Amino acid sequence: MRSAVFLISLLVHGSSTYFQRQSDVVERLERRIFERINEERVRRKLPALKPDSRLSAIARDHSKDMASKGYIAHVNKEGLDPTQRALGAGYKCSRVIGRVVYSGVSENIFQNNLYGRKTVRGAQIVYEWNTEEKIAASSVKGWMESTGHRTNILSSVHEVTGIGVAVGPDYKVYITQEFC
Secondary structure, eight states, rough: OOHHHHHHHHHHHTTTTHHHHHHHHHHHHHHHHHHHHHHHHTTTTOOOOEEEEHHHHHHHHHHHHHHHTEEEEESTTTTHHHHHHHHHHTTOOOOEEEEEEEEEEEEEEEEEEEEEEEEEEEEEEEEEEOOHHHHHHHHHHHHTSSHHHHHHHHHSSSSSSEEEEOOTTTHHHHHEEOOO
């Protein structure tokens, strides 16, 4: 994909244009992951999730935090879980279905990579870059192969979702999905 190659060449050369291009790639990745999640739901006769921009902002903040601090966890370095982070952002999730009250935010996280392989040739590092589609597909596949993450994706309790992506300085891609 041309834009991904352009992003990477700018990353390697340290251009200030990188930040705008990275945000373009991040937005496309978020959108494609969202679409793939809904494809999984619709394939199983479940209603598609609706996008929630506030949940996306909460997810994006968590992905940025993980990328900048180099960790992958549902509980951040300050000890806050997904529901606590959402409440801190002014977002409360609560649904009543029959006699059951569902309260709190559910979360999926995943760590992927911008590249599939790197080779060192003398002083030069050569990267084999992943496409946006490959990153989106392998991330959703990883979630679908994990019982807990799959349960979140296919839950009939959830109606809305937000997805946030951040890229770390080591080319790792941090993906967070919040559900309500």
